[in-house]
Amino acid sequence: MNLRSKFAIAFAGVGAAAAILVGVFSYQAASERIDAELDRSLLTTSAEVAAGATQVLAPSPVTRGPDDDHDEAQPMVAQAIAPGGTVRPLGGRRVRLPVGDPDRALAATGALGDHRYTDFTAGRDDYRVITVALGPGRGAVELGIDVDESRHVLKGLAARITGVSALVLAVAALAGWLLARQITRRLVRLTDVTEQVSDGRLDDVAVPTGGRDEVGRLATSFDRMLGRLADARADQDRLVQDAAHELRTPLTSLRTNASVLRRFGELSPQARARLLDDVDGESRELTHLVDELVELATRRYEAEEPAPVALGELAESAAERVRRRSGRAITVEADASALTGQAKALERAVANLLENAVKFAPEGPIEVVVRGGRVEVLDRGPGIGDDDAARVFDRFHRADGARGLPGSGLGLAIVREIAQAHGGSVFAEPRPGGGAVVGFTVGADLLLPNSHPGHVDG
Structure with missing residues (x-):
């Protein structure tokens, strides 16, 4: 029924x-x-x-x-x-x-x-x-x-009461059917939409919105949910396509090196060493790319429980790891900004910004500035062009000057995902005097009260 x-x-x-x-x-x-x-x-x-x-x-x-x-x-x-x-x-x-x-x-x-x-x-x-x-x-x-x-x-009197009761019964049934038809009309249309969605249709499905009652609110919420689901599927499709494109290059190089390894005995010692270094480098790049793909696709950082986080201490910890890895001089200047957030994810975002600066600015100091929930990484590299500034945080995007540099093209995309998960945004702009300023912000509502200006040097 x-x-x-x-x-x-x-x-x-x-x-x-x-x-x-x-x-x-x-x-x-x-x-x-x-x-x-x-x-x-x-x-x-x-x-x-x-x-x-x-x-x-x-x-x-x-x-x-x-x-x-x-x-x-x-x-x-x-x-x-x-x-x-x-x-x-x-x-x-x-x-x-x-x-x-x-x-x-x-x-x-x-x-x-x-x-x-x-x-x-x-x-x-x-x-x-x-x-x-x-x-x-x-x-x-x-x-x-x-x-x-x-x-x-x-x-x-009993006969008249019986007749009136029968009439009321018929009128109530008719009124109930008409009212139910009016009430359920949008529910029926919404049910048709859900059945279309269950069949795999997302893009060309029109949700019947309208009204301020519970059915109208349900339809509006479902429309928003459907839009987010369509965007998520589109992002997933783009991620798979981009990943397939990016994976093709290291896999092709590995296949080429594998064919050369068949003639390993014919190569000179220097050629063997270069070949092995090339295979090792491509394998590490491929492993790094797969790790970042998995992290970006599964959003593992979202599983971390939020806790109070001091951005200055977090930035110093990330800077220390990048110093040991690259040997570069990195200074950290921070106030006492603190927020309720995911410490490991935020530290990963700062580390990705620093690794990006190390890669694009092979010389000169690198600075990290933390003020009022805003994290900036400043370098003296070639800077960022106007065309690349709007796309630098896109997945797999690389500037023309970075085609030959190692990397997956996912590091800054992960920074954007983490910033948005904390109610903030990302930015990339040229630095006065040369170089670039790249960073992110966190939502003001996540900042803890009673933060006072401070200073941390690395």
Whole structure:
């Protein structure tokens, strides 16, 4: 059963339950009201009959009742009960009302006005009977009235309540179906979209957005999610294509060297040494490229738990590693900026910036400046052209002057990913006097309070 049918059935059930409850309570209230009025009428009429006004027992002009009973013209019957228990008819229908022991007790010892009600059936006719005491030793008057008219009114009321309940049920079902159709229309369209996405379609799928209710918010959120999913798949496709392109060069070189190794015995010692160095270098480049590809594709740095991080100490640690590896002079100038972030990932970002500076600026000092959540690496290399400044952080991008240099072209792309994961951005710009300034920022909301300016030299 679909959601629309469930809504329709639920609305119909609620409407029917409400109509039935209202009908039952209305019927009970009407029945109690009619019975109360009938009892009061009987009490009043019995007093008139006791006073001798027996004309109220005479036939009325009506000759046929609702049940086609010829006695409806004369609906009442009365009789007197002597203190000794004998019964004498007073008029009305020719029906003998039953006299029980409580009735004889009222006739014999009952105080003036004491009375009791009973119900009595004779043939097809139902009677409401009252027995009223006339005083001690004076007997009692017993008066009965045919209640078929009242029962007929109640039956008609029950029939009308049933009809109204059925009408309410039908209207509620129709209203529920229409309302469910209106509510579920966008859900049905959204379900169609999700089925298309499950079949692998992402680019040409239109999500029906609109509205401020929960369905509208769901559609908007799904549209954003679908957009991010499409972007992620596009990035994945570009990464695979770029990786295939970058892997092709070292693999081709390795295959070439492997073919030369078949003639290893024919080579001179110098040629053998160069060949082995070339194979070793290509293998290390290939290993480095694969490691960075895996890190970039799996975003392993995102699994690290955030913790308080002092950017100055982190920059000094990264600078010390690059100093040992390259032998270059690297100075660190930092304030006491600290943030809640992933220490290993941020240190990797600073190290990548330093390795990039070492590669492109083979001479001259390298500086690291940390101020207010901004990390800058400054060198005196050839600088960055305007065309390359906008693309230097793209995956596998290399400037024209860097084609022959080692590297995977992924180091700065990883820096951008880490910076964005910390709510910041990256930048690359020329340095006054020559060289380049490359770095990243972190989100201001991640910076810890009470940071004070400081200085760390490496």
